[in-house]
Amino acid sequence: MTRSKEDNIPLLMGLIAVQSLCAAFFLWDVLNDIGPDGLRALANLHIAIEALAALALVSAIVFETRYLMRLLRRKAHLEDQVSIAAGAFHEIVLAHFDRWGLTPAEADVAMFTIKGFSIAETARLRGSAEGTVKAQLNAVYRKAGVSGRGALLGLLVDDLMGAPLIERAG
Amino acid sequence: MTAYRIWDPFVRLFHWSLVALFAANALFVEDDSTAHEWIGYAIAALVVLRILWGFVGPRHARFAAFLPGTRALTEQIGDIATRRRRAHLGHTPLGALMIVNLLLTMLAICISGYLMTTDAFWGIEWVEEMHEVFVTWAEISVLAHVAAVLFESHRTGVNLPRAMVTGTKRVPDDIRIVE
Numbered sequence: 001m002t003r004s005k006e007d008n009i010p011l012l013m014g015l016i017a018v019q020s021l022c023a024a025f026f027l028w029d030v031l032n033d034i035g036p037d038g039l040r041a042l043a044n045l046h047i048a049i050e051a052l053a054a055l056a057l058v059s060a061i062v063f064e065t066r067y068l069m070r071l072l073r074r075k076a077h078l079e080d081q082v083s084i085a086a087g088a089f090h091e092i093v094l095a096h097f098d099r100w101g102l103t104p105a106e107a108d109v110a111m112f113t114i115k116g117f118s119i120a121e122t123a124r125l126r127g128s129a130e131g132t133v134k135a136q137l138n139a140v141y142r143k144a145g146v147s148g149r150g151a152l153l154g155l156l157v158d159d160l161m162g163a164p165l166i167e168r169a170g
Numbered sequence: 171m172t173a174y175r176i177w178d179p180f181v182r183l184f185h186w187s188l189v190a191l192f193a194a195n196a197l198f199v200e201d202d203s204t205a206h207e208w209i210g211y212a213i214a215a216l217v218v219l220r221i222l223w224g225f226v227g228p229r230h231a232r233f234a235a236f237l238p239g240t241r242a243l244t245e246q247i248g249d250i251a252t253r254r255r256r257a258h259l260g261h262t263p264l265g266a267l268m269i270v271n272l273l274l275t276m277l278a279i280c281i282s283g284y285l286m287t288t289d290a291f292w293g294i295e296w297v298e299e300m301h302e303v304f305v306t307w308a309e310i311s312v313l314a315h316v317a318a319v320l321f322e323s324h325r326t327g328v329n330l331p332r333a334m335v336t337g338t339k340r341v342p343d344d345i346r347i348v349e
Binding site: 009010013024068069070072073075076103104105107108123124125126127128129130 | 240243244247248250251252253254255256257310326344345346
């Protein structure tokens with residue numbers, strides 16, 4: 001299930017590239033059409049529809065790019081885990097990260113921490129300074145409302161076992 | 171900081187000559203002057219030399235060393251998505267795509283420009299139009315290239331413009347290195 005999603009990554013990257021080219025062309029075309037008349041040119045139905053289509057394409061690209069970034073973040077941590085249990089646990093963890101409003105960097109650090117990597121190891125894997133990782137980890141604990149690594153793990157494991165501890169903690 | 175010698179003198183000379191010559195032709199030199207033509211020939215010669223250098227040059231200049239697969243591209247975008255810092259000693263995968271794009275676009279500009287000077291194609295509209303479309307595409311690509319270089323320098327902490335001047339990449343010690 002999670003496999004097939006990630007097999008789409010190259011396809012998605014190609015799609016984004018091609019659509020970006022199309023969007024650039026259409027935007028350029030619309031801008032040319034609008035020309036000296038400014039926004040009044042949009043009163044012309046044809047130009048208005050063209051402009052709308054170009055904007056729709058641009059928002060589709062933004063949406064796809066965000067989706068791609070999400071997939072890549074998943075992939076970064078699921079590379080060597082194929083079991084359904086690992087996938088399910090990962091889903092729950094990601095849902096929590098979303099709810100806590102972790103930044104992408106904080107989510108990455110938190111994921112390494114949950115997997116048992118030390119601060120030094122996480123810093124080496126992420127190519128950042130240990131002080132940075134410490135600060136990011138403190139932000140994770142603060143946002144999750146827990147005191148440290150043990151409590152963070154407890155929170156997630158409890159949730160996986162069906163006891164919604166998160167409700168009480170939050 | 172650890173310093174790595176990456177770009178050989180020819181790669182650097184090629185890069186900055188191309189910058190100067192393309193800027194001259196696109197922005198400053200009169201379009202139908204002989205200077206415009208000669209600068210075009212010089213660019214064609216430079217690009218052909220660079221392509222040959224891509225087969226016989228030192229390691230980091232070779233196409234075989236930097237043409238990326240989907241896996242390498244995925245990993246670089248993944249690094250951006252997770253805010254991980256990994257430095258590539260040679261070209262990054264996305265950067266390599268831009269190089270191929272720019273080399274091919276330059277060739278297309280040179281060929282269409284040359285055709286405009288021949289008897290067979292002189293004054294024919296579609297040739298002229300191709301020339302202009304490729305130039306516009308090259309200008310967009312250059313802007314994207316510069317933006318990406320600034321972004322990557324900021325992201326990884328490696329000063330990439332400086333490396334293209336001195337030939338040496340100074341890589342922060344806490345960063346991971348790919349290759």
